[in-house]
Amino acid sequence: MNLEVILxxxxxxxxxxxxxxIGEILAERSGVLNLGVEGMLLLGAMAGxxxxxxxxxxxxxxxxxxxxxxxxxxxxxxxxxxxxxDQVVSGxxxxxxxxxxxxxxGNGLTGQNAALLPNFDLAGLAALPLIGPVFFMNHxxxxxxxxxxxxxxxxxxxxxxxxxxxxxxxxxxVAADTxxxxxxxxxxxxxxxGGCLAGLAGATISLSVSPGWYSAQTTSxxxxxxxxLVIFAQxxxxxxxxxxxxxxxxxxxxxxxxxxSTLLGFTNPLFINSNFGFFLQMVPYxxxxxxxxxxxxxxxxxxxxxxxxxxxxxxxxxxxx
Amino acid sequence: xxxxxxxxxxxxxxxxxPRWLPAATSVGSVVLAFVVSGIVLAFIGxxxxxxxxxxxxxxxxxxxxxxxxxxxxxxxxxxxLACSVAFKMKLWNIGAEGQFYIGAFFASLVVxxxxxxxxxxxxxxxxxxxxxxxxxxxxxxxxxxxxxxxxQVNEIITTLMLNYVAVLWNNFWIFDRWSDAGFxxxxxxxxxxxxxxxxxxAREYPVFSGLTLHLGVFFGxxxxxxxxxxxxxxxxxxxxxLIGDNPQAARYAGISIARNVIWVxxxSGALAGLAGMAEISGxxxxxxxxxxxxxxxxxxxxxxxxxxxxxxxxxxxILFGALIVASREVQPSGIAQMIQGFVLFxxxxxxxxxxxxxxxxxxAPQPAGHPGEFA
Numbered sequence: 179m180n181l182e183v184i185l186x187x188x189x190x191x192x193x194x195x196x197x198x199x200i201g202e203i204l205a206e207r208s209g210v211l212n213l214g215v216e217g218m219l220l221l222g223a224m225a226g227x228x229x230x231x232x233x234x235x236x237x238x239x240x241x242x243x244x245x246x247x248x249x250x251x252x253x254x255x256x257x258x259x260x261x262x263x264d265q266v267v268s269g270x271x272x273x274x275x276x277x278x279x280x281x282x283x284g285n286g287l288t289g290q291n292a293a294l295l296p297n298f299d300l301a302g303l304a305a306l307p308l309i310g311p312v313f314f315m316n317h318x319x320x321x322x323x324x325x326x327x328x329x330x331x332x333x334x335x336x337x338x339x340x341x342x343x344x345x346x347x348x349x350x351x352v353a354a355d356t357x358x359x360x361x362x363x364x365x366x367x368x369x370x371x372g373g374c375l376a377g378l379a380g381a382t383i384s385l386s387v388s389p390g391w392y393s394a395q396t397t398s399x400x401x402x403x404x405x406x407l408v409i410f411a412q413x414x415x416x417x418x419x420x421x422x423x424x425x426x427x428x429x430x431x432x433x434x435x436x437x438x439s440t441l442l443g444f445t446n447p448l449f450i451n452s453n454f455g456f457f458l459q460m461v462p463y464x465x466x467x468x469x470x471x472x473x474x475x476x477x478x479x480x481x482x483x484x485x486x487x488x489x490x491x492x493x494x495x496x497x498x499x
Numbered sequence: 500x501x502x503x504x505x506x507x508x509x510x511x512x513x514x515x516x517p518r519w520l521p522a523a524t525s526v527g528s529v530v531l532a533f534v535v536s537g538i539v540l541a542f543i544g545x546x547x548x549x550x551x552x553x554x555x556x557x558x559x560x561x562x563x564x565x566x567x568x569x570x571x572x573x574x575x576x577x578x579x580l581a582c583s584v585a586f587k588m589k590l591w592n593i594g595a596e597g598q599f600y601i602g603a604f605f606a607s608l609v610v611x612x613x614x615x616x617x618x619x620x621x622x623x624x625x626x627x628x629x630x631x632x633x634x635x636x637x638x639x640x641x642x643x644x645x646x647x648x649x650x651q652v653n654e655i656i657t658t659l660m661l662n663y664v665a666v667l668w669n670n671f672w673i674f675d676r677w678s679d680a681g682f683x684x685x686x687x688x689x690x691x692x693x694x695x696x697x698x699x700x701a702r703e704y705p706v707f708s709g710l711t712l713h714l715g716v717f718f719g720x721x722x723x724x725x726x727x728x729x730x731x732x733x734x735x736x737x738x739x740x741l742i743g744d745n746p747q748a749a750r751y752a753g754i755s756i757a758r759n760v761i762w763v764x765x766x767s768g769a770l771a772g773l774a775g776m777a778e779i780s781g782x783x784x785x786x787x788x789x790x791x792x793x794x795x796x797x798x799x800x801x802x803x804x805x806x807x808x809x810x811x812x813x814x815x816x817i818l819f820g821a822l823i824v825a826s827r828e829v830q831p832s833g834i835a836q837m838i839q840g841f842v843l844f845x846x847x848x849x850x851x852x853x854x855x856x857x858x859x860x861x862x863a864p865q866p867a868g869h870p871g872e873f874a
Contacts, residue, residue: 213655217840253844261851266591266655268847270799275840281833282539393833399663406656453675456667463660467646474652 184434185312188427191387193324194219194379195422198404200331200415201375205251207335207413208368209348209487212254213269216401217276218247218373222380223396224284231292236385239292240320243381244374250276251373252366259365262491273401277394287391295319295386318386320378328419335415344368348485351492361492376401403466410469412476413485421469425462432458509857516853524849525804525811529818532841539837550829557828558821566697566710570782572813572820574599574791576719577774578798579805579812580726581636585767587730587807588743590760594643594658595771596795597665598636602772603779604669605635607786610688611677617689624692628776629718636772637765639665644764648757654764662795673786684787694781715777719816722770723809729766730809739763771795792823793836800843 198215205212225246230239250272257268295318303314313325335341343364346354351361383396390396403425411417436455537547558568578595585592606628609615615627643657677685694714701708730736742749742756749756778790797819805811819839826835 257844257848261848262854263847263850267803267843270593271840271843271847273840274796274800274836275844278833278835278837278840279539282543282837285543285833399659402656402659406653406660409653409656451675453671456671456674460664460667463663466660467652467657470652470656471646471650474650 182312184427184430186316187430188423188425189313189321190317190426191429192423192426193318193321194382194387194400195404195407195425196324196328196419197320197375197379197382198401199407199411199418199422200328201372201379202405202408203411203413203415203418204331204335204344204368204375205372206408206488207344207348207485208365209351209485209490209492210255210258210365210369211265211269211489212251212272212369212372213266213405214251214254214272214276214401215376215404216397216399217273217280218250218376219276219380219383219397219401219404220280220394221250221276222247222377223384224280224287224380224391225377226381227290227292227384227391228284228287230294230385231287231290234293236293236295239385240295240378240381243377245377247276247377247380248370248374250279251369251376254373255366255369258491259362259369262493265489265491281393284391284393288393290391292385292389294389295382297386318382320382320386324419328415331415345485348487351487351490355492355494361494365492376404379404399463403462406466406470409484410473412473425465428465429462432461509855512854512856520853521806524852525806525815525846528804528842528845528849531845532838535841535845536834536838540834550834553829554821554825557825562706563709563711564824566712567824568817568821569716570711570713570820571823572816573713573715573719573781574774574778574794575797575801575816575819575823576716576813577722577770577777578794579801579816580719580722580809581767581770581774582798582802583805583807583809583812584726584730584739584770585763586743586802588739588759588763589746590647590763590767591655592640592643592658592764592767593655593799594639594661594795595767595774595798596791596793597658597662598639598768598771599775599778599791599795600662600665600669601639602632602636602768602775603786603790604665604672604775605638605772606632606776606779607672607677607685607688610692611685611786619691621691621693625694625780628692628780629773632772632776633769634772636768636770636775638768639772640764640766640768641761644761647764648760654760669786670788673788677786679785685785687785688780692780693784694777696781711782713777713781715781718773718777720813722773723813726770727809735762771798792827797823797839800839803843804846 198219202212202215222243226236226239226243228239229242230236233239253275254268254272257263258265297316297318299316300314300322304310306314314322333341335344343354343359346357346359347361347364354364355361380397383400384391388396404422407418407421407425411421436452436458533551537551540547540550557564559565578599581595581598582592609624609628609631610617614631615624639661640658643652643654643661646652646657647654673685674683679686696713697707697710701710728736730739738749738754738759741752742754742759746756774794775790778794779786783790801812801815801819804815822835822838
């Protein structure tokens with residue numbers, strides 16, 4: 179067990195959660211809760227892997243994954259924004275639909291080898307002491323993209339005019355509508371962007387982090403963890419990125435603790451029996467619950483958190499929110 | 500702009516929804532889902548008619564097949580009821596899967612610890628297992644209920660995370676402590692803890708030979724009646740429905756939402772836990788991996804398709820039980836899940852028909868509306 183290895187792997191796996199949860203943040207800030215992340219992630223992982231397998235080009239795979247998950251998310255947009263159906267139920271059905279489609283269309287992909295995303299060093303930065311080997315060495319381009327993406331999205335939401343429109347639509351759609359902002363179009367747009375980002379996250383799994391197609395085990399609940407992270411991060415992309423990387427590092431550390439390997443130079447005292455690994459595997463899920471408790475308590479105390487119109491359909495000319 | 504001779508007029512319903520319409524949308528959604536899934540099947544090179552024909556024969560084609568379908572419907576009825584009770588209060592218990600597993604674990608304690616003498620009479624063993632199963636499920640529902648009531652923690656995520664924890668918890672006992680000679684399953688339970696099956700009476704009634712239907716189906720039917728009574732006839736049910744429809748009004752009426760959140764989560768968990776008990780005592784006769792092919796999740800769709808009505812839950816469970824039986828025998832394995840996803844989507848989309856009237860009228864010059872705007 180080596181701290182550098184754990185942090186390095188944490189950044190790689192955390193990138194999955196980073197893109198998935200920032201996508202969800204964008205949808206939720208526009209007022210649409212999308213619980214279908216797990217389904218979109220799995221569909222993205224399948225589409226990315228199968229297109230890369232067919233074309234030999236992982237970048238086409240990434241594009242296909244984003245498109246597939248984005249299109250899937252539009253089903254949620256139609257049902258919740260236009261038909262004003264319950265967002266919780268629609269999101270759940272999106273997970274079913276995405277999972278089912280991915281399993282059916284991904285039939286026969288198991289055990290295949292597709293062209294994967296290349297890992298490379300960022301010249302210059304990689305030479306930095308301590309930080310270099312962890313942050314800038316031997317990562318996939320998606321990881322480097324993530325470093326830039328989180329602050330950019332934060333800036334976009336908080337400091338730009340379109341970002342202000344996004345917040346207005348999620349907080350007070352009636353006011354946004356009066357200002358001339360097209361509430362429906364923006365909600366459609368951000369749900370779609372959220373879907374595309376989930377697709378990107380999914381393809382990152384199957385084309386980089388844990389290459390291959392392992393049916394439903396490919397994502398193993400990370401979509402749900404991403405949704406939990408959004409609440410923990412209080413809808414802030416920077417906090418979401420931090421949480422994602424912490425979670426990623428933790429996952430890797432737990433993996434190391436499961437074996438009889440040495441721990442910081444000593445024999446692992448936590449290793450009693452390989453079956454105790456089941457308890458260690460529970461930790462990410464339990465921590466998500468803990469993070470939620472912390473996030474929810476902070477939200478209650480500071481009276482902030484969820485966008486005011488989250489989960490509410492907007493019906494023009496009816497009750498104003 | 501193209502001018503069609505007809506135009507779709509969408510207007511808000513002002514009068515009562517016709518009584519037949521909700522049921523019609525459920526049926527229509529199922530039909531539509533099979534059509535769309537058929538298109539996907541054709542796309543991957545299968546013949547959808549052949550697949551569906553096979554489905555029908557494998558599920559309703561003979562008494563033995565129909566008995567298998569009812570066996571799969573049994574846990575779905577209980578889990579569907581579990582979801583219905585919670586959803587009635589707009590409490591999103593997505594954790595029936597975990598509550599099912601913990602219910603099965605607790606029921607196993609009776610036999611494997613053992614809590615009762617291993618040669619105990621069935622009339623003692625089976626009620627004890629039922630009680631433990633419900634207790635385990637209720638406990639697994641209590642945790643997220645408490646967090647929701649106390650800290651307003653989103654129950655969707657907590658119940659879901661606890662599903663993973665429950666499966667891992669069971670795996671530890673199956674792989675480690677209770678492993679039968681290194682296999683990933685516990686030893687088979689003694690016959691005194693098996694729910695009676697129709698085939699047990701084959702000697703007296705030869706028609707029953709080979710029929711796997713077990714007593715658990717009556718748990719489901721009885722629970723459906725009980726849930727119907729609670730929701731429609733009891734004061735508690737009135738509180739649950741009021742909180743679901745209008746929490747503000749419930750608060751003004753002095754109803755404690757926090758207390759109801761906890762109790763409803765426990766009732767919901769207990770029903771799912773009983774499903775877990777019925778499955779291990781009536782079907783597998785031991786604790787092992789994958790005792791549920793996703794019953795907890797299918798229960799969500801069952802509840803929704805049944806419009807949260809207990810009688811509807813029974814009917815829909817039989818249909819979905821058939822889907823599970825059929826999908827065991829075909830590849831790829833995701834077909835049932837895909838059909839379920841389409842059913843649910845078609846269903847929630849069709850809700851719009853309950854709120855709006857959509858009519859075809861002769862082209863009247865309508866101003867171009869906002870996309871997505873119906874008012």
